[in-house]
Every structure is written in C-alpha cells, then in structure tokens.
Amino acid sequence: MELSVISLDGKSAGKVTLSEDVFGLEPRADILHRMVRYQQLKKMAGTHDVKNRAEIRGTTKKFVRQKGSGGARHGNRKVPIFRGGGRAFGPTPRSHAIELPKKVRALALKHALSSKAKSGDLVILDKAEAKEAKTAQLKKTFGELGWDNALIIGGSELDQNFALAARNIGHIDVLPSQGINVYDILRRTKLVLTKDALESLEARFS
Structure with a gap:
C-alpha cells in the first residue's frame, strides 16, 4: 500500500509504502471492542466506597426488649434498615481492570490502524513541527488541511512548540509514538502519522 506524504503547508513531500x-x-469490530473495553476499565479509579454495618460507629446495645414490644426483634441501630445505619452490599474499592492477552492487544492496534487506512482517514505527515507556539496559526493550518477532528502521532519526542500550540485546539490530540492506542485512534476522525511515527510503528511490529 502506497500513500502520499504531505507537509503542514499542504505540499507533497514524497511517498511511503505501508506494510500490509x-x-x-480487514478490521474486526469484536477485537476493537475488546481492546476499548480493556482500556476504559483499566482507566477506572475504582475508589467508590460506602460504610457497611461493621464500619458504622455506634453502640451495639440492644435498644428494645426481645419480646413484648409489639415490634421487630432488633439488636442495634447500625443495621441497614435504620437511618444512619450501614449500607447493605454497597461498593468497596476494587480494580475494574480485566485481562487481555498481549497478542490480542497488539492485533487490536493493527486493526485500528487498518480501519483508518481502509476508510481513507490515514494521513502521513512529513514533520509535526512549528516555528512558534501559536495556537491561532496552527488552528488555521489544520483548517486548511481539513483536520477538524484528528489524532496526530509524532516521533518518540514531540516538538515542544507544536505540542503547546495544539493542546488548546478542540478535537485535536497530539501524542508521541509510544503513546498510540486503540481508543484514541477510534475516537478521532483523522489519524495523522509523522514519518518518524510510521518508522517506529513498523519497527515495533516487525
């Protein structure tokens, strides 16, 4: 597969051959779904917590006699049916993360990249660099290129001016090559890879 390389000013900068x-x-929705679910569950904090009956502070003295009151036979007021009592079967801190084999995670990334290539939403950029950290100027450039919703993947180190200028532009994400992931690829319409990022990806999967 051969794609044209462009520069930020929209001019042609040669061609590259992509690895088949x-x-x-052929993108598989089931693998992509498993990977997105894996990422989202791993990202969940899992810090939600409530106090159960054992954690409520209060006396355990029996407040009503066992027989003759005409009511239920209660032991103390920390039970869930009373106001201020413990919560029954409430959430406790835990990890929501699930397991997913390393090979499936790698395959999911390939399928995400292939889906962008198949839909024509993959762009190869010569360099992601800016002379000045000017958001307005970069936003105008993206508008001329038609990148209103895009994920831009740079090399192992991002150009500081480019990253600073792009971070305040809505629906634009900029990541280094090692930060590429399935969820961010799928949530943006365009995927823009620099030549450095492309080399890094192909070396990763070789």
Missing part, C-alpha cells in the same frame, strides 16, 4: 501486515488487515 500492519495497515492492510
């Missing part, structure tokens, strides 16, 4: 093993697969 990475960008030429």
